[in-house]
Amino acid sequence: MELTKWREEILKIIEKSKKPLTAEEIYKINKFKPNFSTVYRALKFLEEKNLIKSISFDKGPKYFYSSKKHYHFLYCTNCGKIEVFNKCIASQLENFIYKNFKFQITDHVFYFKGLCENCKEG
Amino acid sequence: MELTKWREEILKIIEKSKKPLTAEEIYKINKFKPNFSTVYRALKFLEEKNLIKSISFDKGPKYFYSSKKHYHFLYCTNCGKIEVFNKCIASQLENFIYKNFKFQITDHVFYFKGLCENCKEG
DNA sequence: ATTGAAATGCAAATGATTTGCATTCTCAAG
DNA sequence: CTTGAGAATGCAAATCATTTGCATTTCAAT
Structure with a gap:
């Protein structure tokens, strides 16, 4: 079966979205209303x-x-708001990591923590 | 009161450690055995x-x-093992972020995902 | 149609963390 | 020294996001 209608629907929602979504947001957007565990299993x-x-x-x-x-990402440690950006310099490090750690990189996560415009002066 | 004996003890454990620790590890190391919620509250x-x-x-x-x-960090998506490294290039970006997002950076998180030496060929 | 493997729904379980509340501690004021 | 208020602690229960077990349904291949 593999890419069932739920999974396809969920993938479409994610690909169309201009920002990252939580499982709950995906669940709510989905008009055919699968079960919550189906959403989680599909995401997995x-x-x-x-x-x-x-x-x-x-x-x-x-x-x-x-x-x-x-x-x-920009993650606000006060309100939890996230913003996205896409300027990336991580690839400079991959070679260094591979040589020194024998660690096979599949991805990297990089985000700043801090206060967003709203929370900054509250 | 502020920096009570539990909190001081916990801080010492963390500062002495050569690697990051979980709440549970800290709880177990602590020889005076505070309550688990005390550990969490101290960490907070x-x-x-x-x-x-x-x-x-x-x-x-x-x-x-x-x-x-x-x-x-190097976070193994297979076994969850973490390794640490300290070569950092993030500061190059901070100015860019501040100007473009008015986001007040307090910290950043950067880690690679992948497979550690053990999990790589399993 | 029949069958078997995979997907789903539902409810209960899980893991990490947090919370409410009663108790205990600390330390400055009397 | 005693007291009393505010903070810290212990304990048990609650919480939140996610996962799991199990019975049922679906689908694709025979």
Whole structure:
């Protein structure tokens, strides 16, 4: 079966989205209303197939986004708001890592913590 | 009261450690055995005072480490093992972020995902 | 149609962390 | 020294996001 209608629908939602989504957001957007565990299982499936990626922050749920995108994040430690940006310098390090750690890199996570415009002066 | 004996003990454990520790590891190391919630509350307190930092990965618990250290991580998506390294290029980006997002950076998180030496060929 | 493997729904379990509340501690004021 | 208020602690229960077990359904191949 593999890419069932739920999974396809969920993948579409994620690929269309301009920002990373949580499982709950995906669940709510989905008009055919699968079960919550189906959403989680679909997300796991899609991530294993490398069609989507996910990231967790200090608290709150994971965020999911299409593997076609490469995001980095600004995570507000006050309100939890995330913003995305895509300027990336990580590749400079990959060779260094491989040689020194024999660690096979598949991805990297890079985000700044701090205060967003709203929380900055509260 | 502020820096009570539990909190001081916990801070010492973290500062002495050569690697980031989980709440549970800290709890077990602590010879005076405070309550688990005391450990969590102490960690929260110490992080608010900027004496320690923490990072979460995709699953599993948070890791805590001294603010005097600046770590980056290699997170194995297979076994969850973390390794640390400290070569850092993030500061190149901070100015860019500040100008473009009005986001006040307090910290950044950067880690590679992949397979560690053991899991690579399993 | 029949069958077997995989996907789904539902409810209960899980793991890490947090919370409410009663108790205990600390330390400055009397 | 005693006291009393505010903070810290212990304990048990709650919480949140996610996962799991199990019974049922679906689908594709025979």
